[in-house]
Amino acid sequence: MKRTAEDVLREEYASLLPELRFLRHVMQVTANHSLLDVRETLGGHERIDVESRVKSCESAIDKVRRRTEGGTFDPSTRYSLTQLKDLVGVRVLVFPKQRAKDAIIRLKRAFPRWRADHLPALGVYKFHGKIRPGDPVGAEYQVVPALVGMFWAVEHDTFYKPDPALRGAEKHPRLQAARERLEKELVAFEDTFQEVVEGGPPRVL
């Protein structure tokens, strides 16, 4: 029986998995270590949380498939998971978002010369690179406002975990438009929170 592109990519994933787990561990430890001093200065309501993950096999295959026009593998083309920049990833959730700057300065030192790929409207800062020059796969770290990051986590669980058939539904134009509206509101909430906190109690004239 002829092997499909999915079969080949699943085999590749299995061979990469030990390395992916190792890289995840290195990234998690490095990020936590680099953020130690900032965390010591956090106020009671502030937070900087580090999460890490290895992209699941089916998500990785789906991402490669979605890069093809028509979302369909061509049997005559050779595909590889190593083209993905985020097989391993760290997400740093910050609240309030003004804390992102402190985190980015330290993470840039820990992961020097990684390529920036930001979403400035959401206050999301992404960086891609390789932990060691010879690594077969790339990795990504993100610094994300906590509210946006938590929404993404819920959204991911909603679309991916219960039913793989829903994978990609979040890219539906109507859902994407609704998502953009919600993300803007989450950012606006953080801005308002910051104004209220920094503004302090109203002055008595």
Added chain:
Amino acid sequence: MPEGPKLALLKRRGFIYDFRRMIYYNPRVRKVFSAEAVEDHDLRWIYARLREPPRTSWTFYFNDPPSADVRGELIRYLSGVQ
């Protein structure tokens, strides 16, 4: 990809978006647009493609014409979702 005039036009002409394959298709006229092609071309280009008379087999409007294997796979897929 927010909803805009291009998507509204396709919707009016009976096209359905398939989020798994990222295509707009209309079984009645047997036409398929890739999301990339819709995004990369203007309204005039879409109008022109819509005006083309339907053929007996499916017509694919992609940036890069799909191979025979990909066309076959998509046609099998589309006959399954209808």
